[in-house]
Each structure stands twice: as structure tokens, then as C-alpha cells.
Amino acid sequence: MFKLKNYINGELVEPASQQYIDNYDPSRGVVYSLIPDSDERDAELAITAAKEAFKTWSITPKDTRSKYLLKIASLIEEQLHELAVAESLDNGKPLHLAETVDIPRAAANFHFYGTGILHYAAQAHSVEDTAINYTLRQPVGVAGCISPWNLPLYLFSWKIAPALAAGCTVVAKPSEITPMTAYLLSEICVKAGLPKGVLNIVHGFGHKVGNAIVSHKDVPLISFTGGTKTGANIASIAAPMFKKLSLELGGKNPNIIFADCDYDKMLATTMQSSFANQGQICLCGSRIFIERSIYEKFKTDFVAKTQKLIVGAPMDSKTKIGAVVSKSHMEKILSYVELAKQEGGTVLCGGEPVNVSGEFENGYYLAPTIVEGLAFDCRTNQEEIFGPVVTIMPFDKEEEVMQYANSTQYGLASTVWTQDITKANRVAMNLHTGIVWINCWLLRDLRTPFGGVKSSGVGREGGFEALDFFTEPKNVCIKLK
Ligand code: NDP
Numbered sequence: 052m053f054k055l056k057n058y059i060n061g062e063l064v065e066p067a068s069q070q071y072i073d074n075y076d077p078s079r080g081v082v083y084s085l086i087p088d089s090d091e092r093d094a095e096l097a098i099t100a101a102k103e104a105f106k107t108w109s110i111t112p113k114d115t116r117s118k119y120l121l122k123i124a125s126l127i128e129e130q131l132h133e134l135a136v137a138e139s140l141d142n143g144k145p146l147h148l149a150e151t152v153d154i155p156r157a158a159a160n161f162h163f164y165g166t167g168i169l170h171y172a173a174q175a176h177s178v179e180d181t182a183i184n185y186t187l188r189q190p191v192g193v194a195g196c197i198s199p200w201n202l203p204l205y206l207f208s209w210k211i212a213p214a215l216a217a218g219c220t221v222v223a224k225p226s227e228i229t230p231m232t233a234y235l236l237s238e239i240c241v242k243a244g245l246p247k248g249v250l251n252i253v254h255g256f257g258h259k260v261g262n263a264i265v266s267h268k269d270v271p272l273i274s275f276t277g278g279t280k281t282g283a284n285i286a287s288i289a290a291p292m293f294k295k296l297s298l299e300l301g302g303k304n305p306n307i308i309f310a311d312c313d314y315d316k317m318l319a320t321t322m323q324s325s326f327a328n329q330g331q332i333c334l335c336g337s338r339i340f341i342e343r344s345i346y347e348k349f350k351t352d353f354v355a356k357t358q359k360l361i362v363g364a365p366m367d368s369k370t371k372i373g374a375v376v377s378k379s380h381m382e383k384i385l386s387y388v389e390l391a392k393q394e395g396g397t398v399l400c401g402g403e404p405v406n407v408s409g410e411f412e413n414g415y416y417l418a419p420t421i422v423e424g425l426a427f428d429c430r431t432n433q434e435e436i437f438g439p440v441v442t443i444m445p446f447d448k449e450e451e452v453m454q455y456a457n458s459t460q461y462g463l464a465s466t467v468w469t470q471d472i473t474k475a476n477r478v479a480m481n482l483h484t485g486i487v488w489i490n491c492w493l494l495r496d497l498r499t500p501f502g503g504v505k506s507s508g509v510g511r512e513g514g515f516e517a518l519d520f521f522t523e524p525k526n527v528c529i530k531l532k
Pocket residue numbers: 197198199200201202206224225226227228255256257258260261262263265276277278279281282284285299300301302332333435437463503507508
């Protein structure tokens with residue numbers, strides 16, 4: 052069986068333990084490759100390599116760093132199909148989605164920061180004719196980058212690219228549930244001739260090798276995307292060591308639909324924001340609030356459209372809903388459907404596994420699910436499910452829906468549908484989320500600040516915000532007289 056390798060100091064190597072973890076193909080429910088079960092010994096080797104490489108990479112001209120990033124971007128583009136197939140097989144997502152979203156975005160991340168670093172400037176502050184201050188922006192050191200399984204290469208590269216552009220070196224760990232495209236990225240970096248030790252990729256469990264990276268004294272900054280509980284654990288280790296932290300965590304995003312919206316556009320986009328990637332996107336709108344006058348119409352149309360979504364093998368071009376990422380995740384999602392029923396909800400469609408026949412009969416398939424009749428503050432509406440399950444609820448007044456929308460511990464993203472520009476801006480102002488989409492969803496501009504408030508995270512990624520994170524500002528003051 053194919054064994055993935057760690058990428059340490061420019062070489063593809065086996066883990067110190069010589070132990071491997073099973074890697075599942077969720078569309079068939081079978082093990083199809085093996086992942087290094089790395090531990091603190093592999094983390095130590097990677098961090099030592101990254102520390103050594105930092106001495107030169109941090110002072111390598113930005114034009115040169117840029118060229119490496121652009122080379123990696125173009126190699127990802129050249130291998131788009133191969134990477135998309137790997138992502139789809141590893142994660143269960145429809146191939147079409149990997150080909151049109153995940154992999155192009157990974158290339159775009161390297162391209163964006165490969166060019167962005169060339170335009171990154173620092174400030175100067177003069178005190179009339181007495182003094183001048185300038186700010187030096189220097190790379191911090193070895194960055195620990197840890198990412199989740201839902202958008203594997205997309206999110207992995209969203210951290211690595213700005214870190215490398217800024218002059219940091221990196222020790223990165225992908226989720227052990229979806230490691231394949233991170234492995235292929237390490238092959239691409241070898242092909243691109245990236246100097247040894249600049250990027251190191253170690254595979255394995257979060258509690259083992261992930262924890263070893265987070266707690267290491269020579270890793271002064273951690274960029275983490277994943278669950279809120281894991282984020283809290285990481286913060287409890289990193290904060291007393293005074294590490295810089297960027298935490299992108301869970302969400303329970305509201306989708307607020309006013310009666311005066313462009314109905315057809317809203318309905319088409321709500322299908323996406325509810326079920327894209329099997330609902331496993333931190334930005335999916337899982338709580339849908341609809342103004343009462345259009346509630347029944349919306350319910351009928353939304354259920355009818357959802358029942359038509361084809362659940363099937365990820366590589367089949369007709370498939371709209373692929374497999375969820377693992378058996379345990381499927382069981383977690385189904386347990387929330389049971390909870391929703393216990394809390395008084397009515398399942399309007401879905402709510403059960405789907406049997407995709409033939410070689411896929413043991414895969415992890417779920418029918419897209421809509422639940423109604425729940426209170427805004429019940430557990431189903433407060434906890435992150437992270438699957439193809441949404442709730443729909445009517446509302447009468449703007450103040451009322453604002454209370455519902457802001458009622459969870461999370462504050463990542465929200466979506467608002469209305470043709471009334473004044474109302475849209477007022478609602479956006481009053482929503483407690485880091486991102487508000489008005490009459491759209493997941494329309495991304497990589498220059499914008501990305502991140503959440505409350506338990507959805509700390510700090511911002513995207514644009515120059517990420518370059519700010521991976522650099523330390525130093526004030527230099529010169530007396531002029
Ligand atoms: P987890 O928090 O379980 O894991 C994320 C990563 O952290 C994995 O690589 C994991 O490794 C690792 N990890 C786990 N424990 C530790 C530890 N003690 N120290 C260091 N690393 C550790 O999240 P999931 O992978 O389940 O991803 C889903 C979550 O990610 C959802 O909550 C979702 O909302 C959130 N997310 C947030 C986004 C955002 O931008 N805000 C974007 C996408 C997802 P391992 O897999 O081995 O456990």
C-alpha cells in the first residue's frame with residue numbers, strides 16, 4: 052500500500068517511529084494509503100531544519116522568495132487534475148468542486164502572496180524636524196501551521212504561502228484525515244527547488260506531532276484552523292509561552308432572508324451555502340431565518356430543490372453531494388439529527404444515510420437534511436454540526452432576527468438577503484460576525500481580512516493582515532538634530 056512521507060529539510064523521509072496510520076477513502080469506506088505516525092522526534096528534526104533555514108530565508112530578497120512561490124503556484128496549476136482527483140479521493144468531495152474551487156484556490160494562495168509581498172510596505176512617522184520613526188517589518192521565525200480536513204490544500208496553502216512570503220520558515224501539519232494533497236505539495240516543493248528546510252511537512256495525529264509543534268520553544272508563532280475546542284487547547288499551551296497566535300475556529304452561521312430579497316438568486320445561493328462540500332465548510336449558513344411572509348413558499352421550494360440533489364460517488368460528474376469525511380463524522384452528524392428530533396424538530400427531508408450501490412456501498416453518504424420547528428436557542432441551533440444539515444425558522448421583525456442570529460457562542464460569517472440597501476447595511480453593522488455577505492455567499496477577495504469573533508477565533512488572515520501576522524514590527528527612531 053502507498054506510504055506517504057514526511058518532508059523534512061528538503062527530503063521525503065519516513066517517520067522516526069516507522070509507524071503508520073490508516074488513510075481512508077470515505078467514498079468507499081476502505082483504507083487506501085498509509086500516513087506517517089509522526090511524533091516529537093520528527094517535529095524536532097523539522098523545527099531544527101526550519102530554524103537553520105530561517106537564517107538565510109529571512110534575508111533572501113523578497114523578489115527571490117516571490118519567484119519560488121510563483122513557481123509553486125504554476126506547478127499546482129499544471130497538476131490541477133491530479134491534485135483534484137487526490138483531494139476528492141481523500142476527502143469525499145465531488146471532483147468538480149476540487150477542480151473548480153479547492154485546487155485553483157491553492158494555486159491562487161501562492162500566486163497572491165508571491166506577488167503580494169512585492170507590494171508590502173511599512174510606515175514612517177516624522178516629528179516635524181526633530182525625529183523620524185520608521186517601522187521595520189521582520190519575519191518572526193519558524194511558524195507552526197496546522198490545518199483541518201474540510202478544505203485540505205486550500206487552507207494548508209492559505210497559511211504556508213503568506214508565512215513563506217513574509218520570510219518565515221514553516222513546520223506544517225495537515226489533518227491526518229486528509230493528508231494526500233499536502234504530501235503532493237511536498238513533491239511540488241522539491242520540484243520547484245525550494246531551499247531545504249524552508250518548508251517542512253510532518254504528518255500524523257494532532258495530539259502527538261501537532262502538540263509537539265505547538266509546545267516547542269523554537270516555534271514563536273502558530274497559525275491554526277480547526278475546531279474551537281482544539282483552538283482553546285492550543286491557546287492554553289501557546290499563550291503562557293507568549294507565542295503569536297492566529298486562530299480560525301468553528302462557526303454556526305446565520306443566513307437571514309428578508310421578504311424583499313431577489314428570491315431566485317437567494318434560493319440558488321442558499322442551496323450552495325447550505326450544502327456545498329456536504330455542508331463541511333466553516334462558512335456554510337446552517338441556521339436559516341426567513342421572514343414569515345415568504346416562509347411557506349421558501350420551505351416548499353427549498354425542500355423540493357434539496358430532494359433533487361444527487362448524492363453519489365465523488366468522481367461522478369452528476370454528483371452534487373459526495374461522501375462526508377469519515378465514519379465517525381457521519382455518526383456525529385446523525386446524532387445531531389436525533390437530537391433535533393428530541394428537541395421537537397421535524398425533519399422535512401434527508402436525515403438518514405444514503406446507500407450508493409456497488410463499490411461505494413460502504414462509503415459515508417448522507418442525504419441533505421432540512422429541519423424545522425426548533426427554537427433558536429436549542430442545542431441543535433447552538434452547536435456546530437458541520438455537515439449537510441440546516442434548520443429553517445420564521446421571523447417577524449428585524450430586532451427579533453438579530454437576537455436569534457447573534458445568540459450563539461460563534462461569530463464567523465453571516466449572510467443577509469434584502470434589496471433594501473439601508474436595511475442591509477444596518478443589519479451588517481449589528482451582526483456579531485467577522486464576515487457579512489450581502490446578497491451573496493463565499494464571494495472571496497483575498498485582500499480582505501478573514502476571520503471570526505467570539506469563539507470563532509482570534510486574529511485575521513488574508514491580504515496584508517497575514518503578512519502583518521508573520522512579521523514583527525520594530526520601531527526605529529532617529530533624532531534629526
Ligand atoms: P480539529 O480541531 O479537530 O483539527 C484541526 C487540526 O488540528 C488537525 O490537523 C488536527 O490534527 C490538529 N490538532 C488536533 N489536536 C491538536 C493539538 N492538541 N495540538 C495541535 N494540533 C492539533 O478540526 P477538524 O480537522 O475536525 O476541522 C473541522 C473544524 O475546523 C470545524 O470546527 C470548522 O468550523 C473549523 N474550520 C474553521 C475554519 C475557519 O476559517 N474559521 C475553516 C475551516 C474549518 P488531527 O486531524 O490529527 O486531529
